[in-house]
Amino acid sequence: MTVEIPIPTDRPVRVRIAPSPTGEPHVGTAYIALFNKVFAEKNNGRFILRIEDTDQRRSTPESEQAILDSLRWLGLDWHEGPDIGGPYGPYRQSERTELYREHAKYLIDEGNAYYCFATSEELDEMRATAKEQGLRTAYDRRYRDLPREEVERRLAAGEPYVVRLKMPLSGTTRVTDGLRGDIDIDNAELDDQILLKSDGFPTYHLANVVDDRLMQITHVIRAEEWIPSTPKHVLLYQAFGWEPPVFIHMPLLRNNDKTKISKRKNPVSLEYYRTTGYLPEALVNFLARMGWSMPDESEKFEYREMLEHFDFGRMSLGGPIFDLDKLDWLNGMYIRELEPGDLVARLQGWLLGSGYLSAVAPLVRERIKRLGDFIPSTTFFFGGFDPLPAEALVPKGKERVEAYRALRAVTEAVDSMSTWDEATIEEALRAQVEATGFKVRDLFMMVRLAVTSQKATPPLFESMAVIGKARCQYRLREATNTLKP
C-alpha cells in the first residue's frame, strides 16, 4: 500500500498512548502503544503516556498502576508520563480539569459552544424518538438557542448543566486518515457533542483535543473505532482555530468470530499473558504482526528490528484475529532460543521467584508432609491445569444447565470486580450463593473445580487471590463454555 504520512519539519514528532484506567491493562492498549512508540522512535520523536481518567466513577489508581506496570513489562516505555513527568505535564487528565474548563468557557464566549440543561430523562426520550423516526442524531438541540437571560437564570438557580459543541447544521467535514485517505462526513450526522459533563469533568472529546494540542501531539495513532467521532474532533480543532494533528486509525484486534476483541471471548488482560508465561518480547512480536509485516516477511523479530524497518505503508487494514495458537508457537520459539541460564532467570522472574512463592507457600504449609509434596499440591498456581469435562463440573443433583447458569453468573460477577483480594472475592462469591440458589458447598466446589481443576485445594478465596483475577477469569470462562448446553 502506498501511504505518505506527513512529518512536520519544524517541530519534533510527538505521539501518545492515552489509556483509561478503568479496568484490566488491555492487550489492545499494548497494541496501539507499540505502533505509537515505533512510529515516534522511527522519526526521532517522543512517545508520551497520558492517563485519561476523566470518568470519575470508574477510574482507579490500581488500574492506572497495572497499566503502567504492564506496558513496562512489555518494554513499551515512554519518554513522558505521569510517573516520570516531562515538559508538558501534568500527564493525568484529572489534574488538568481547570484547563478544560477554561477552554470550554472560551468556546462558549466565542459562540461555538453552549450550556445544555437536558436531564437524563429528557435525553432518554429524545433517544427513543430518534430511534423511532430513524433519525441520525439523538439530541434534538433543544437548548442550543436558549435566550441568554434564561441561561443566566438557570445557571444562577444552580441547575445542573453540560456544555455542548455547536456543530454546523449543514455542509461536510473532511477527516484525513493517514492510512485510508479522505473521509467526508455530512455534518447533519453529528450530534452537538458534550464537552463538559455535569460533574465539571471533560468528556474524552474535549480533553483529548485540548491535551493533544497543549502537549504538541503531531500524530494521533489510535484504534479504528474512533473514526466516527473524528469529525467532531476536527470541528473542535476548528472551533479553537487550531491545526488538527495527523490521524492514523489502526485496525481493531478481533475475536475468533471477527467481533472487536473482548474479555467474553478472549483473554484481554496483559496480566493474563504475563502470569500464563508469555515472554514480553514474544507478545510484542506477535502484536507487531497484527496488521503489519516485515519487508522480508520474517515472523520472528524483536522490537529493534521492527523499528529498523517500520513503515506504515506495510499495514494491512483488515481487522486481524488474535490467534492464540500462533502466539504459542512464537513464544515457544523464544523460549527455545534462551540459554539455559536465561531460562532459569525467566522462570524466576515469572512465578518461580520468591515473591509469588511466598504467597503460595503459606497456603499449603499445613497440607504437605514433605517438601516434595509442594509441587503436586500447587500445580494450578503455576499453570498446571487440566480443564475438566462438563460432567465433572456439575454438582450432584443439579442439571447441567443450572450449573451453566450459576457458573456464568459467577464469571460475570468476577468480571465486574475492581479489587482483587480474599475478602472481596468471598463477598462476591457469597452474593452469588444467594443469587443462584445453590448450596454454598455446591457452588464453591464448582468454582474450585473451574479455577483449579482439583477437588482438594487450599481455601478457595485465598487461592483465587493468589492465582490472580486474569487467570481466574479465563478459567471460569473456559469452564462456563464447556458447560454451555
Next chain:
RNA sequence: GUCCCCAUCGUCUAGAGGCCUAGGACGUCGCCCUUUCAAGGCGAUAACAAGGGUUCGAAUCCCUUUGGGGACGCCA
C-alpha cells in the same frame, strides 16, 4: 435503522497492472528422525467474495452488489 471502515488459504499475511500456474507462516494431516514427548526435516491440504467496467493484460485501478466490522453514552 443511519453513518463510516474493511475484504487474498480456517488464521496471520506477501502482493504497488505483466515476475502469480498467487508466495511465506500458524494450524491440520502424512512421512522422516527418535527409547517417549517435544523440537527439527520433508511433503500435503487450503484463498484472490460476486458481477460489471478500464486495459493488449487485473488479486492489484474504478463502479455496483454481497459479506464482515465499528460508531451512534454526561465511557473512553
